[in-house]
Amino acid sequence: MSTTQKPYHFLIRRAHSLLGLVPIGLFLTFHMVLNLSARGGPEVYDKVIATMQGFPGIFIIELVVIFIPIxxxxxxxxxxxxxxxxxxxxxxxxxxxxxxxxxxSGLYTLVFITIHVYLMRFSEANFAALSEFLRQPVGLVFYTLGVIFAIFHFVNGLWAFAITWGITIGPHSQKIWLYALVVVFILLSGIGLANISAFL
Ligand code: HEM
Incomplete structure (x- = not known):
């Protein structure tokens, strides 16, 4: 903590940092993996969405675990x-x-999430609707940037997170963590792009 930083400010920063990983980052990862179901085609994807949306108390869960933390x-x-x-x-x-x-990437992610949630949660949310959106060049660029920026923000954030919480203290551990995060970035980006291409 810097000497000029007030204790409550320190706590807010820690809370902001922790929220980036739990639950937001974990949800982002889960969301990416779950959306791989789009590769199974419209029927599989729409069934997964319907099952998720039919989950008892889903609105409260989404509110507490996703919307409020974000x-x-x-x-x-x-x-x-x-x-x-x-x-x-x-x-x-x-x-x-x-x-x-x-x-x-944080600012872009904010715009992206707002439009994405509006499209998928408050208007027609199904394979066909997203597919139509992504077939327009502007929609495709907007989504691809959104997915890559959100993943970059999360992964680059994890590098800072490890320093914030004293996990990677020396240059050696920071270097190893950097290599691990490059792998995570490539994996998550691959999943994200595979998801998008499933709708094209
Ligand atoms: C997918 C959604 C998001 C995820 C997974 C996420 C994750 C993270 C993580 C893990 C960190 C690092 C925490 C640390 O420094 O210890 C971070 C930092 C940060 N996030 Fe996010 N974030 C998301 C959305 C946003 C949004 C919408 C904004 C709005 C501008 C934002 C702004 C920031 C800023 C400015 C930092 C750096 C804070 C600093 O350097 O002190 N993030 N984020």
Whole structure:
């Protein structure tokens, strides 16, 4: 903690950091893997969506486990970007452009999630509707960037997370963690792109 940082501010930063992994990052991973069902075709995908939406108490679960954590993380994250704040500890280690892309990807993810949730949760949510959206070049670029930016933001965030929580303290452990995260980024991106291509 920097000497000028107030204790409550330190706690807010820790909460923001933790929310990025639990539940948001874990949900993102689960969501990507579940959407692989789209590769089985419209019937399989629509059945999976219907099963999920028919789950008892799904709205409350989504609200508590997904919407509220993302809203809290996004509101504080937007304030961090706006106020040009940086975690002194992290800034020393991270390369400058990773720091910048973390912020750009966070803002893009916010726009993407808002439109994605509107399309999939509050209007017609099925294979055909998403397929129609993705067949338009603008829709395809918007979704591809959204998926890649969200994954980048999560994975790059995990690098900072490990420093924030004192998990990777020295340069050696940070290097190993970096290699592991490159693999995670490639895997998740591969899954994300496979999901998108299933709708084309
Ligand atoms: C898919 C949704 C998201 C996931 C999985 C996610 C995950 C993460 C993770 C794991 C971190 C690193 C925490 C740490 O520094 O210890 C982080 C940092 C950050 N997130 Fe997100 N996030 C998401 C959405 C957003 C959104 C919508 C914004 C809005 C602008 C945002 C803004 C930020 C910012 C600014 C940081 C850096 C904070 C700092 O350097 O102190 N994130 N995020």
């Amino acid at each position: 809203a809290v993380h996004a509101i504080y994250g937007t304030w961090v970007v706006y106020s040009g704040q940086s975690n002194v500890l992290r800034y020393k280690y991270a390369r400058n452009w990773f720091y910048i892309i973390q912020r750009i």
